[in-house]
Amino acid sequence: MLSIKNLTVSIHGKQIIKGLNLEVKEGEVHAIMGPNGSGKSTLASVIAGREMFDVDEGEITYMDQDIFDMAPETRAREGIFLGFQYPVEIPGVSIANFLRTAINEKRKYLGLEPMTGAEFLKLMEEKKKMVEIHSKLTNRSVNEGFSGGEKKKNEIFQMAMLEPRLAILDETDSGLDIDALKVVANGVNKLRRPDNATIVITHYQRLLDYIVPDFVHVLYDGRIIKSGGKELALELENKGYDWVKKETKTDTVS
Amino acid sequence: MNTMHTTLMKDKLLELFETEQQNIRGNATPMVNRIRKHALTRFKTNGFPTTKKESWRFTDLTPLLNTEFAFDFRNQSKSTDIEKIFTCDVYDLDTYSQTLLNGWLIYKHAPLTKLADGTIVGSLAKAMEVYPDLVDNYLGKAAATDQHEMAALNTAFLQDGLFIFVPDNTKVEKPIQLINIVNAEQPVFLQPRHLVIVGKNASITLVHCDHSLTHNISFTNTVLEVFAEEGAKVEHYKMQNKGRNSALVTHSFFHQKQNSRVSSNIITLNGGFTKNIVEATIDGTNCESEHYGLYLVDSNQHVDNQLNIDHRAPGSTSNQLYKGILDDEAKAVFSGKVLVRRHAQQTQAFQNNKNILLTDEAKANTQPHLEIYADDVKCSHGATVGQLDPDAMFYMRSRGLCERTARQMMMIAFAGEVVQKISIDALRARIQNMVEKRLKGELSICEQCVLHCNSKEPTSFNIDLSKL
Numbered sequence: 001m002l003s004i005k006n007l008t009v010s011i012h013g014k015q016i017i018k019g020l021n022l023e024v025k026e027g028e029v030h031a032i033m034g035p036n037g038s039g040k041s042t043l044a045s046v047i048a049g050r051e052m053f054d055v056d057e058g059e060i061t062y063m064d065q066d067i068f069d070m071a072p073e074t075r076a077r078e079g080i081f082l083g084f085q086y087p088v089e090i091p092g093v094s095i096a097n098f099l100r101t102a103i104n105e106k107r108k109y110l111g112l113e114p115m116t117g118a119e120f121l122k123l124m125e126e127k128k129k130m131v132e133i134h135s136k137l138t139n140r141s142v143n144e145g146f147s148g149g150e151k152k153k154n155e156i157f158q159m160a161m162l163e164p165r166l167a168i169l170d171e172t173d174s175g176l177d178i179d180a181l182k183v184v185a186n187g188v189n190k191l192r193r194p195d196n197a198t199i200v201i202t203h204y205q206r207l208l209d210y211i212v213p214d215f216v217h218v219l220y221d222g223r224i225i226k227s228g229g230k231e232l233a234l235e236l237e238n239k240g241y242d243w244v245k246k247e248t249k250t251d252t253v254s
Numbered sequence: 255m256n257t258m259h260t261t262l263m264k265d266k267l268l269e270l271f272e273t274e275q276q277n278i279r280g281n282a283t284p285m286v287n288r289i290r291k292h293a294l295t296r297f298k299t300n301g302f303p304t305t306k307k308e309s310w311r312f313t314d315l316t317p318l319l320n321t322e323f324a325f326d327f328r329n330q331s332k333s334t335d336i337e338k339i340f341t342c343d344v345y346d347l348d349t350y351s352q353t354l355l356n357g358w359l360i361y362k363h364a365p366l367t368k369l370a371d372g373t374i375v376g377s378l379a380k381a382m383e384v385y386p387d388l389v390d391n392y393l394g395k396a397a398a399t400d401q402h403e404m405a406a407l408n409t410a411f412l413q414d415g416l417f418i419f420v421p422d423n424t425k426v427e428k429p430i431q432l433i434n435i436v437n438a439e440q441p442v443f444l445q446p447r448h449l450v451i452v453g454k455n456a457s458i459t460l461v462h463c464d465h466s467l468t469h470n471i472s473f474t475n476t477v478l479e480v481f482a483e484e485g486a487k488v489e490h491y492k493m494q495n496k497g498r499n500s501a502l503v504t505h506s507f508f509h510q511k512q513n514s515r516v517s518s519n520i521i522t523l524n525g526g527f528t529k530n531i532v533e534a535t536i537d538g539t540n541c542e543s544e545h546y547g548l549y550l551v552d553s554n555q556h557v558d559n560q561l562n563i564d565h566r567a568p569g570s571t572s573n574q575l576y577k578g579i580l581d582d583e584a585k586a587v588f589s590g591k592v593l594v595r596r597h598a599q600q601t602q603a604f605q606n607n608k609n610i611l612l613t614d615e616a617k618a619n620t621q622p623h624l625e626i627y628a629d630d631v632k633c634s635h636g637a638t639v640g641q642l643d644p645d646a647m648f649y650m651r652s653r654g655l656c657e658r659t660a661r662q663m664m665m666i667a668f669a670g671e672v673v674q675k676i677s678i679d680a681l682r683a684r685i686q687n688m689v690e691k692r693l694k695g696e697l698s699i700c701e702q703c704v705l706h707c708n709s710k711e712p713t714s715f716n717i718d719l720s721k722l
C-alpha cells in the first residue's frame with residue numbers, strides 16, 4: 001500500500017530524513033518509535049504532503065501512485081489520514097462544518113453524491129459514540145480552547161468520520177489519561193479492516209498493549225536502524241535507545 | 255501631494271457659501287446658524303485635513319477633490335417619487351425606514367412623523383422649525399468642529415438629514431432604517447447631517463445604509479450625532495456598498511451619559527474611498543461602549559477607520575474590535591485612540607485590530623494610541639497584520655479540503671467574529687450571506703447595494719425576514 005524507498009528530506013538545507021525505507025501492506029499495523037528529534041513527525045508530514053520540506057532523494061508510492069504528484073487534499077481524498085502530534089486550532093470554523101465539507105469534497109472527488117445534512121448528523125452521532133465523545137465538542141471551533149486530551153480525541157473522531165485507508169497517528173497517545181488511551185485504541189481497533197493500514201508513532205510501549213503492532217521500527221537520526229515484532233517495543237522500554245544504537249554499531253562492524 | 259486641489263476646492267466652497275447663504279441658512283435656528291458661523295471660521299482657518307495631520311497621515315483626500323462637483327442647496331429632489339427610482343425590499347420589512355436622496359429627506363406624507371410611542375422621526379430641516387429648542391439643546395454638542403476639519407465643513411453647510419427624538423423610557427420597537435441614496439447625473443458633493451437623541455432609559459436600533467445608484471463620482475461627508483441619555487441603549491449599524499467612484503467620509507459622534515450602552519457596527523463591503531470616524535465620549539459612570547467593524551476590500555479600494563474613545567468618567571467599559579481582509583492593492587488604515595482621563599478610575603478599555611492580507615500589494619496600517627492618566631484601569635490592545643495561518647491551511651488540506659475552500663472557510667470564520675455581534679437575527683443572516691458571497695468572489699465588484707434593495711429578482715436569502 002505504502003512504499004518508501006531511500007527517502008531523503010531536508011529543511012533549510014538541513015537533512016532530517018537520511019535514506020529511509022519502509023513497506024506497509026494492507027491490514028498491517030506499524031509502530032514507529034525513536035528519540036525526540038529523530039524525524040518521526042517529519043516523515044509523517046512528508047507522507048501527508050506538507051510542502052515546507054524538501055524531498056532531495058527517494059520515492060514514495062501509495063497504492064502504486066507516485067505520492068509527490070498529489071496535492072495534500074488529493075492524498076487525503078485517496079485515503080491518507082494524518083493524526084497531528086500538535087492539532088491546529090482553527091477559530092470560527094466549527095468541527096461539524098469542517099468535517100461535512102471535508103467529507104463532501106472527498107465524495108465529489110470519488111464521483112459520489114454529497115451527503116445530506118441528516119445523513120451527516122447520523123454518521124456524526126454514530127462516530128461520536130464510537131470514540132466516546134459526549135460533549136457538544138462538535139459544535140465548537142476546531143480544536144479551539146480544547147484541552148490536550150480533547151485535541152487528541154478529536155483527531156481520532158475525525159479519523160473515524162473520514163474512514164481512511166492509511167492512518168498515520170503521530171503521538172496520538174501523548175497527553176491522554178488511561179481511560180482516554182483505551183478509548184482511542186479502541187477506536188483505532190474498530191476501524192481496522194483487512195484493506196487498511198495504520199502507522200502509529202509513539203514513545204510508549206503502553207499504547208502498543210492496546211493497538212498491537214505487526215512491526216515495530218526504530219527511527220534514529222533520520223534512518224530506520226532496527227525493525228522487529230511487537231516484542232521490540234518491550235525491549236526498547238527496558239533497555240532504552242542506547243542499546244539499539246550500540247547494537248547497530250556492532251552490526252556495522254561485524 | 256497636490257495641495258492645489260484642496261485650496262481650489264476650499265475657495266470654491268467659501269465662495270459658494272457667500273452666494274448661497276440664504277438657501278443654506280434656510281429656516282435653521284439662530285443658534286444653529288451661530289454654530290454654522292463658528293464652523294465656517296474653522297474651515298476657513300483649517301481647510302481640508304492633509305496628510306500632515308496624524309489622523310489623516312495614510313489617507314489623502316486631495317485626489318478626490320479634483321472634480322467639478324455639483325451642490326444642491328435647494329432640495330431639487332423634493333418632488334422625486336422615490337419608489338420610482340428605488341425599491342428596497344427592506345421597505346416591506348418591519349423597519350421604519352427613511353430615505354435621503356442626494357442629502358435631502360424624501361417623504362410621502364409629512365417631513366416629520368410622531369410615532370405611536372411618541373418618537374419623532376423625520377427631516378432635520380423640518381425639526382429645526384418645529385422643535386427648535388430640542389435641536390438647539392443638542393446639535394453640535396458632540397461633533398467637535400475644532401478637532402475635525404470635515405465635521406467643521408459639514409456643520410458650516412448643514413441643511414438636512416435624519417432627525418430622531420426618542421422620549422424618556424421609550425423602547426422603539428422597530429429598527430429605524432436610514433437609506434442614503436446618491437443618484438445624480440453629474441458628480442455631486444453631499445453633506446447630510448443626522449441628529450439622534452435617545453432619552454433616559456430609552457432604546458433604539460438604527461440601521462444606516464449608504465448606496466449609490468449610478469457609477470458617477472460622488473463625495474459624501476456625513477456627520478451623525480447620537481446622544482444617549484442616562485440608561486439609554488443605542489445600537490447603530492452602518493452598512494455601505496457603493497460604487498468604486500464614491501468617496502465617503504462618515505463621522506459618528508456618540509455622547510454617553512451614565513449607565514448608557516452604545517454599540518456601533520460598521521460593515522464596509524465595497525466602496526472606492528471610505529473614511530469612518532467614530533468618536534465616543536463617555537460622560538458618566540457604568541457605561542458600555544462597543545465598537546465593531548469589518549472591512550472586505552479589494553482592487554484599489556481604500557478604507558480608513560479612526561476611533562476615539564474618551565473616558566471622562568469612572569467605571570465604564572469600552573471595547574473596539576475591527577477586522578479586515580484585503581485583496582489586490584487595497585489599503586486599510588486603522589487608528590484607535592483610547593483616552594482615559596485622570597478621574598476615570600476603574601475604566602476597562604479593550605482594543606483589537608486584525609488584518610489579513612491576501613496579496614503582497616495589499617497594505618494595512620494599524621496604530622493604537624493609548625493615553626492613560628488614571629492608575630486603576632484595565633486596558634489592552636492588540637493589532638495583527640498577517641496572512642492566513644499556513645499551519646491551519648495544511649491541517650485543513652490534509653483532511654481533504656482544497657486550498658480554495660480552506661481559504662474561504664478561514665476568511666468567513668475570521669469575518670464571522672464581527673458579524674456575530676449583530677444582534678438583529680435577520681440582519682445578521684443577511685450580512686453573513688453577503689460576506690460569504692463577497693469572500694467567495696461572487697460579488698467582487700458589487701455595484702448593487704448591500705441589502706439587495708434594488709434588485710427586482712427575489713432574493714435567495716435563506717432567512718426569516720419577518721424577524722427583522
Ligand SMILES: Nc1ncnc2c1ncn2[C@@H]1O[C@H](COP(=O)(O)OP(=O)(O)OP(=O)(O)O)[C@@H](O)[C@H]1O
Binds near residue numbers: 016036037043085
Ligand atoms: N520547520 C522546521 N524548521 C527547522 N527544523 C525543523 C522543522 N521541522 C522539524 N525540524 C527539525 O527536524 C528534526 C526532526 O523533527 P521531528 O519533528 O520530525 O522529530 P520527531 O521525531 O517527531 O520528534 P518528537 O519525538 O519530539 O516529536 C528536529 O531536529 C527538528 O528540530
Ligand SMILES: [Mg+2]
Binds near residue numbers: 170
Ligand atoms: Mg514528533
